[in-house]
Amino acid sequence: xxxxxxxxxxxxxxxxxxxxxxxxxxxxxxxxxxxxxxxxxxxxxxxxxxxxxxxxxxxxxxxxxxxxxxxxxxxxxxxxxxxxxxxxxxxxxxxxxxxxxxxxxxxxxxxx
Amino acid sequence: xxxxxxxxxxxxxxxxxxxxxxxxxxxxxxxxxxxxxxxxxxxxxxxxxxxxxxxxxxxxxxxxxxxxxxxxxxxxxxxxxxxxxxxxxxxxxxxxxxxxxxxxxxxxxxx
Numbered sequence: 001x002x003x004x005x006x007x008x009x010x011x012x013x014x015x016x017x018x019x020x021x022x023x024x025x026x027x028x029x030x031x032x033x034x035x036x037x038x039x040x041x042x043x044x045x046x047x048x049x050x051x052x053x054x055x056x057x058x059x060x061x062x063x064x065x066x067x068x069x070x071x072x073x074x075x076x077x078x079x080x081x082x083x084x085x086x087x088x089x090x091x092x093x094x095x096x097x098x099x100x101x102x103x104x105x106x107x108x109x110x111x112x
Numbered sequence: 113x114x115x116x117x118x119x120x121x122x123x124x125x126x127x128x129x130x131x132x133x134x135x136x137x138x139x140x141x142x143x144x145x146x147x148x149x150x151x152x153x154x155x156x157x158x159x160x161x162x163x164x165x166x167x168x169x170x171x172x173x174x175x176x177x178x179x180x181x182x183x184x185x186x187x188x189x190x191x192x193x194x195x196x197x198x199x200x201x202x203x204x205x206x207x208x209x210x211x212x213x214x215x216x217x218x219x220x221x222x223x
Contacts, residue, residue: 031210042202042214043156088155092210098144098163099171100212104155 006089006103013079014111021106022073023089031092032065032072033100038085046087047074076108084110114139118203118215125222131176131190133218135203138184143205145186146212147178150200162186198222 006023013019023032031050035043047058049065049072056063062075072091076083089103115138125131137143147159158171160178168178175194179187186203198221204212 033211035214040200040217040219042204042217045211045213048209048211090212098161098169099158100210102156107153 004089004091004101004103006106008106009104010107010109012109012111015079015081017079019076019079019083019108020073021087021089022071023091023103024071025091025093025101026070027093028069029072029091029093029101030069032063033090034061034063034072034074035088035090036085037088037105043088079108079110081110084108114205114207114213116203116205116213116215118201118218120218121216122219123221125193125220127195127222128192131188131193131197131220133188133201133203133220135186135188135215136184137205140184140205140207142183143207144212145180146204146206147186147188148202148204150202150217152199156202159188193222195222 004023004025033048034046036046037043046061047056047063052065052069053067054065060077064073086105086107088105090100092100117136119134144163146161148156149159150156161169162180165180176190201218203215206212
């Protein structure tokens with residue numbers, strides 16, 4: 001089945017630092033999505049990407065759809081305490097029109 | 113606007129007992145509906161999805177079943193819970209496009 005490798009698995013940073021995480025796939029994806037999950041809650045959509053090479057921002061967040069269509073990255077600039085949580089990438093390939101494949105998540109912790 | 117509800121929010125059940133988790137969506141018609149399970153500190157595992165009333169696709173053979181008795185209602189059930197059924201259960205919906213929107217989740221603990 002489809003697999004998404006998401007890295008890093010966890011990050012420990014200081015407030016104000018920039019963050020970068022990425023997802024790679026063994027196959028081509030037509031859509032990339034980035035979600036954030038706070039403890040005990042459902043994931044919330046951050047950014048959706050639909051075209052290869054697309055670069056989209058949402059406030060301090062920027063995500064890109066890789067040119068090869070097999071990867072995507074998410075950057076967070078000037079991190080703040082509320083950025084803590086688990087970030088998931090998700091993608092839709094040609095073979096799962098009604099389904100998304102999710103990455104394993106990146107847990108972001110901010111060190112005081 | 114669309115809203116998705118899940119209940120109960122938390123549930124503690126003994127091994128061997130039945131299970132019924134409910135998900136309802138407001139503000140949209142004929143959505144795709146999804147059930148995911150998330151083990152502690154882990155990613156999302158798709159369990160079932162439905163593209164219409166009475167249409168259920170199972171992704172992982174297991175102790176659970178799903179039903180969609182109404183357009184905006186999705187139910188996750190089990191006749192006899194196992195310890196391994198513990199986890200955080202998330203319902204999601206989508207209508208057009210690929211973006212899925214998640215509910216608040218149900219935390220299930222099987223003892």
